Each structure stands twice: as structure tokens, then as C-alpha cells.
Amino acid sequence: MSKPITLYSHPGGPNPWKVAIILEELKLSYETKMMDFGELKKDPFEKLNPNGRVPVIEDPNTEITLWESGAIIEYLLDTYDKDNSLSYEKSPEKYVQKSWMDFQMSGQGPYFGQRAWFVLYHPENIDSCLERYGNEIRRVLGVIDSHLKKTGKEYLVGDKCSYADLAFIPWHWLLISPPHIMGENFAQEWEKEYPTCWKWSQTLLERPSVKKCRENRQKAMEASKK
Structure with a gap:
């Protein structure tokens, strides 16, 4: 029997929850250690991740100890997804899914993250920044919407849900539920302007792994406020 994998996480940040969803999908045994931000930029945590951020797995x-969500997910799939339940092993799908994963990490993550920063943490209200990153969020949703419409497929790659689809979902939580980084009414705009992307996202939100991780995140956020 496999020993539990340790996942170092934080309630608010979406990236650790990307990893948690994959762990759930693969039905792997794991335990989560919730970290305070103050613990991340010093030892002993920096010995695990020199960049001082979550997620990290042991x-x-x-x-093996790994950091950066993309590298962790790739490792988990290579090591434990022997029947390719969440991935493809042959070209072109094998490489197309990597393109979508890279887009998630280089496009969705930074733009959604910057919007979250200026909404939640920046001491000044800078309209130009909010507008820029709000428009980039819309652009990312539009890219997915256009792709799904053109292919007529239910998922981004091939004919099944893959890690490339699931990687986008934790940031969506911040759009449709607190802290509503695009405003409380954005779900209606999303459904109207990007309906195919909206349907895709809603389908993924119904997966048991995603539901469980979303519930666990909510519990962790509530616990962190006590």
C-alpha cells in the first residue's frame, strides 16, 4: 500500500487546489498541511521550495520533493496515472494538452492573480489595473469559448476530461463565489458572453473531485479566520 503524499497548501491560493484535484482524481492517499503566509519565506519551508510558495509535495x-503546480501534476501523472485516465500518451493530443496547461499557467494564472491582487490586497484602487486584468480574464474565457465552439468538443483536448481542463477550475471559484474578483454579477455576464466556456466550466465543477476540493477549501478558509 502506498504511503500518503504530503501536500503543502494554503486556503486561498488556487494553485495548491489544482494539485489536490489531481490527487483526488487519481484516488491517491494524501494529507494536507495548511501553511500561513508567514511560514513560507523562511526555513524550514524554504528548504522544500526555494521560491517560498505553495504548492509543494513530499x-x-x-x-521526491517537488514544487510548482505544473511540475507536480506532470510528476503525479507520470508516476501514478498508468492507464492515462487524465492524459494522452500519443501525439497530437499528448502535446496539445501541454499547450493548454502552459496557457493556464502563463495566461490564466497571472491575469486572474493580478486581478485578485488589485481587488483584494492593493492599498489603492487603480482603475486602469482593474480594467486591464478584467479584460484579460474576459479574453482568456473567450479563447476557451472560441476553441470549444470550433471543435464542437466537450473538453479542451480529445474526447475526455484531462488534467488540462481541470487546471483551470480553481481560479473559476474566485469568479463565481467569494471573493468574486470580477464582481458578484459576473457569472451572468460569463454565461451570456461565453456560453460554451460557461457550460464546460459547469460540467467540470460537478466532478466529485472538484466538489470535494472546493468544500475542503471553504472549510480551510473558515478555519483560518478563527
Whole structure:
């Protein structure tokens, strides 16, 4: 029997929850250690991740420690997804899914993250920044919407849900539920302007792994406020 993988996480940040969803999908045994921001930029955590951020995993089964969500997900799939339930092993799908994962990390993550920063943490209200990153969020949703319409497929790659689809979902939580980084009424705009992307996202939100991780995140956020 495999030993539990340790996932270092934080209630608010979406990236650790990307990893948690994959762990759930693969039905792997794992335990989560919730970290305070103040613990991340100093030892002993920086010995695990020199960049001082979550997620990090420690896998006692292979004695590997990894950081950065993309690298962690790739490792989990290579090591534990032997029947390719969440991925493709042959070209072109094998590489197309990597393109979507890269788009999530280089496009969705930074733009959604910057919008979250200026909405939630920046001491001044800078309209130009809010407008820029709000428009970029719309652009990212539009890219997915256009792709799904053109292909007529339910998912981004091939004919099944893959890690490339699931990687986008934790940031969507911040659009349709608190802290509503695009405003409380944005869900209606999303459904109207990008309906195919909206349907895709709603389908993914109904997966048991996503539901469980979303519930766990909410519990962790409530616990962090006590």
C-alpha cells in the first residue's frame, strides 16, 4: 500500500487546489498541511521550495520533493496515472494538452492573480489595473469559448476530461463565489458572453473531485479566520 503524499497548501491560493484535484482524481492517499503566509519565506519551508510558495509535495513512496503546480501534476501523472485516465500518451493530443496547461499557467494564472491582487490586497484602487486584468480574464474565457465552439468538443483536448481542463477550475471559484474578483454579477455576464466556456466550466465543477476540493477549501478558509 502506498504511503500518503504530503501536500503543502494554503486556503486561498488556487494553485495548491489544482494539485489536490489531481490527487483526488487519481484516488491517491494524501494529507494536507495548511501553511500561513508567514511560514513560507523562511526555513524550514524554504528548504522544500526555494521560491517560498505553495504548492509543494513530499512523496515518501519515491522520496521526491517537488514544487510548482505544473511540475507536480506532470510528476503525479507520470508516476501514478498508468492507464492515462487524465492524459494522452500519443501525439497530437499528448502535446496539445501541454499547450493548454502552459496557457493556464502563463495566461490564466497571472491575469486572474493580478486581478485578485488589485481587488483584494492593493492599498489603492487603480482603475486602469482593474480594467486591464478584467479584460484579460474576459479574453482568456473567450479563447476557451472560441476553441470549444470550433471543435464542437466537450473538453479542451480529445474526447475526455484531462488534467488540462481541470487546471483551470480553481481560479473559476474566485469568479463565481467569494471573493468574486470580477464582481458578484459576473457569472451572468460569463454565461451570456461565453456560453460554451460557461457550460464546460459547469460540467467540470460537478466532478466529485472538484466538489470535494472546493468544500475542503471553504472549510480551510473558515478555519483560518478563527
